[in-house]
Amino acid sequence: MAPQLLIVLVFFFWPAITALRQSLYVQDAFGLGETFAGLANFTRVLASQSYHEALFNTAIFSVSVALGAMGIALLLATMADRVLRASRVYRTLLIWPYAVAPAAAGVLWMFMFDPTLGVLSRALAALGVHWDFRLNGHQAMALVIIAAIWQQMSYNFVFFLAGLQGIPASLLEAAAIDGAGPWRRFWTITFPLISPTSFFLLVMNTIYAFFDTFGTIDTTTSGGPGGATRTLVYKLYQDGIVGLDLGGSAAQSVLLMLMVGLLTLVQFRYVERRVQYH
Amino acid sequence: MRYHRPNLDVLAHTILIIGALIFMLPVVLAVLASTQTPGALFSGTLPLWFGGSGLEHYLTLLSEPVRGVGVPAWQLMLNSLLMALGIAIGKLVFAILAAYALVFFRFPFRRCCFWLIFVTLMLPIEVRIVPTYGVVADLGLLDSYPGLVLPLIASATATFLFRQFFMTLPPELMEAARVDGAGPWRFFIDILLPLSRTNIAALFVIMFIYGWNQYLWPLVAMSSADHATVVMSLKRLTISMDGTPPWHLATAMTVLALLPPVVVIVLMQRWFIKGLVDTEK
DSSP states (O other): OHHHHHHHIIIIIHHHHHHHHHTTEEEOTTSSOEEEOTTHHHHHHHHOHHHHHHHHHHHHHHHHHHHHHHHHHHHHHHHHHHSGGGHHHHHHHHHGGGGSOHHHHHHHHHHHTOTTTOHHHHHHHHTTOOOOTTTOHHHHHHHHHHHHHHHHHHHHHHHHHHHHHTSOHHHHHHHHHTTOOHHHHIIIIIHHHTHHHHHHHHHHHHHIIIIITHHHHHHHTTTOSTTTTOOHHHHHHIIIIISOOHHHHHHHHHHHHHHHHHHHHHHHHHHHHHHHHO | OOSOOHHHHHHHHHHHHHHHHHHHHHHHHHHHHHTSOHHHHHSSSOOOSOOTTTTHHHHHHHHSBOTTTOSBHHHHHHHHHHHHHHHHHHHHHHHHHHHHHHHHOOOTTHHHHHHHHHHGGGOOTTTTHHHHHHHHHHTTOTTSHHHHHHHHHOOOHHHHHHHHHHHHSOHHHHHHHHHTTOOHHHHIIIIIHHHTHHHHHHHHHHHHHHHHTOOHHHHHHOOSGGGOOTTTTHHHHHOOTTSSOOHHHHHHHHHHHHHHHHHHHHHTHHHHHHHHHHHTO
16 A cells, blocks of 8 residues: 555656646746746646647547547447457457557558658559658648557457447347348447447547557657647647746646546546446 | 348458458568668569568667667667566556555545545546656656656556455455454465456556557656667657658567567457456446
């Protein structure tokens, strides 16, 4: 007990409280003195153009990653659930990307999309699309989204497959006897029954897109070109570690904490409800 | 019978096989590219089979200092291994002890302790990266193994899982042990630990992968090459002045970085699935 409490206090609460305190102060350029500034850091951050851009990028990025990774995973899990005997084999073939570091996933897809020798950029060139993610912001965003989907899909696949296999076969058989085809069965029985799993995964995918993808973005686009792939966490890193703007980055930390806190709260309410009704 | 449709099964297999191939494609291409000579790779034709360099790039990376990093890749891999093991074992030890205290002992502020640990679930290290750096710097732990590992141990997932598990054990178990004269320590070693074996294995796999794949924290806190990890060093090979990175080395390095955790996940799949599904419940 005591060791974990100590670790948590020193490496969690101390930093969190420092962030809270720093977010209320303004440091001078040499880090020698600081003055109390109230909410000035927050208003400065919230009013800045670059924060709005990062917020927008994060929204686009998380929604695309969550929908893409969950959609593909649900499709593959539904198929794997059909072919029961072989589903374990497919599971092995599909879960390993989870073990690949987000940073490494970024490098793999950066190679596929390399403007001069990437397989996919050549295929695109053959279709008449000029591909250079180093110059085109939309293409850079597409690159990191694809790399993140590739990595996160396996996580969703595990949960969807477990959810699907938990659906009683008798329900589906009854529907089949009543004349419901596979398509109809999926939308009227399977889909509603796995909606708790989907909701849980939506929150987890959002958290993944917010935080874990830092490595993906840093190894491939470094937030560029021109800030096109700069997400909230990437901006926090650039302002705080590279730019040494302590007050501003602390305010961003606190804002991010609030966002995650909100997500966790939503998640909890849902967990509680599930415990009560199932 | 309507329920069983063979041609749908064929469709399912087709989609799954295509899916599995697409997911494998980036790694296969990286492995192939890593065996090409730079000349063949940059000549412009698509290399679709193993190239002439064989394992040469891997041996170069492992034995000579990596460009932009300063130490050979074997040392980076060793650091990654130490970090992953440190995080996995550290988290397990702290978590199991904390859960033991929370479930089996009554002490003042027990609920308060529980909530203190509990809120850490919410915040990944990326959010508190700047102040954490400050704290670790104040403690003089930058560029050291404790500095690399300790801040990443501060999390509650594992504590939770063990707490849940301990609470499912019947109280009679502890009473029986007490009647037989076993003290709290004895009960922990001889009864709780053996019962938790599967949970420990499952969590170990998850935490090992989590630890190995850490990127931002080592990048920020480990500025000297002696403590650099393989994942955080990937970027040194993908940035370049003239636009095109040295892909023959970058792909080889990526393969080195992803191989150990992928091997772990494939070999220990059963534990991994259990760990993944359990930690999120």
